[in-house]
Amino acid sequence: MDRVRVHDARVAAARGLGLALMGWSASLALFVAATVSLAFVPLGVGVLTTPSVLLRVRAYAAHRRLLAARWAGIRIAEPYEPLPSPARGGLLGRAELTNRLLRDPATWRDLRWLLVDMTAGAAVAVLAPALPAEGAFGLLLAAGLWRPLVAASDGWWYGFVPITGWATAFVAGALGCVWLAVALRWNPALIDACFRLARTQLAPTPEAELARRVERLTETRRDAVDTSAAELRRIERDLHDGAQARLVAMGMDLNTIEALLDKDPDRARRLLAQTRQSSVDALAELRDLVRGIHPPVLAERGLGDAVRALALRLPMDTEVAVDLDGRADAPVESAAYFAVSEVLTNVVKHSGADRVWVDVHHRDGRLRITVTDNGRGGAVAEAGSGLAGVERRLGTFDGVLAVSSPAGGPTLVTMEIPCVLS
Structure with missing residues (x-):
């Protein structure tokens, strides 16, 4: 169990460092690019650049959703409204795409997420590598690193501990063990917290989720009605062409048998056997039809x-x-x-x-x-x-x-x- 915890803490530290670096680099760069591009939209220049920048932001957000699912098992749905497809080319096409992107509330939530990711998100993520690094530094101070550090400066502080000699260095080492224990226990939780923070910004709002659900239910209900109508037509066709045709033929055969009973009994017996077989076939077809509607084995x-x-x-x-x-x-x-x-x-x-x-x-x-x-x-x-x-x-x-x-x-x-x- 200890080995598993150590491994999980180390993996979380590496992932936290990666998330923090992405927040301070990619998130910051995209936020600045989007802000500048949007500022130039009223001048017309931003119409040329805004679609590319905002679509890049969406791709970056999609990558973060993928990491959330892979690293923390946190699934974040995409809330975007459908874009025009195929988009028109030229300046008019860029203007239409810009308009659709800016009218989508999810676009502004993405930009707000960039701001959160490069501040609070990065701060939470960087704690995962910072805690074990701080703990290891405390142990190094207790092992003797305090001496050259104190000699090279007027004084050295480790957290709230002033390092003046071996005694305070050992206190720093004990504090470092505390930081390592905290990292061992909470590092994976810090990564989860980072992704949960992202989910608050990237996931659809309850209103958007309800609207999508209503739209999906409307579509599936329409499909269900169409499917039911097609199924009813199939049943009607199978009855008309199968069992119903056999029953009509059986009625005609019975009329013929009734007329032949006195004139030609042998032929009447042959027709009677044929009619009996037709009844067996009709019953089999009805059973197959019922099985296609709702199989008895499924019900029972x-x-x-x-x-x-x-x-x-x-x-x-x-x-x-x-x-x-x-x-x-x-x-x-x-x-x-x-x-x-x-x-x-x-x-x-x-x-x-x-x-x-x-x-x-x-x-x-x-x-x-x-x-x-x-x-x-x-x-x-x-x-x-x-x-x-x-x-x-x-x-x-x-x-x-x-x-x-x-x-x-x-x-x-x-x-x-x-x-x-x-």
Whole structure:
């Protein structure tokens, strides 16, 4: 445990030094450049420079968000409004882009973050390397470094301790041990505090977050309505072309049988056998149709067994791991089931894989499903694709889809839906 703490403290010290240097250099330079560029906007010159500077600020803020996620596990959402795409060229295009950037409240929050980062943020970050450095210096004073320092000056102070001889040097060494203990305990927390301070400036405001959520819910509701309408049309078509056609044919056959019972009993018996087979086929089609609407195994045994049943029908080796300690709401289970079904269908049709792994588990209030195959890769969730449909289906429940599919494989599809299990 001590080794782990020492390692974490040293890593935090290095990261704190890097963050402080970025605050005193990059943040300061970008803040000055943005301020000067904005000052020249009324003169027209700033229109040419402001988009480049502000977009550079956004890129720098994006890099800080990435560091926050990697180093501290702190995720900071991007609050920016969409920019015109494609942007017009020339002076008019620069003017339009400048106007859109300046009207975005997130732009001003980025600039305020630069100011905070090069002052309070850098001050917090520099404590991480300063504490162990100060502690090590106190130990060096106790080891004899005090003598040349005191001899070269009228006096030397270590913090609040005046160094006059060995006794006070040992006091400085004890104080240095205190600083080292503080660094060992609090260095990682200082880095977290630095990123939490950045999150107060870079994350969307509650109002912006609510507006984005409303916009997303509106979009997903529209997609859900379109999907439901398409599903109803499919059911109507399947009933009309399948079971309904067979039932109509059965009615005609029964009329013929009724007319032939006295005239040609043998032919009536043959038609009766044919009608019985038609009834069996119609019942099978109805069962398939019902299974497509809501599979009985999903309703009776839950998502885990329903996914296992899907895997049994695949023409390839499939491993399914399920870790669920309850059941989600029926609509969530249905969305997750059909999302997995669509992903597995894509695997069979397009991947060229001979092995698939499916993992279903629930952690931290989120249902997470991953489907991995050893196929050729290259899968993308582009418009019109099956994966885009999966993304829309999950979006109805605030779910997300992530696809990692480099050329040559493997392909990893991750689906997450926020939910609770009963």
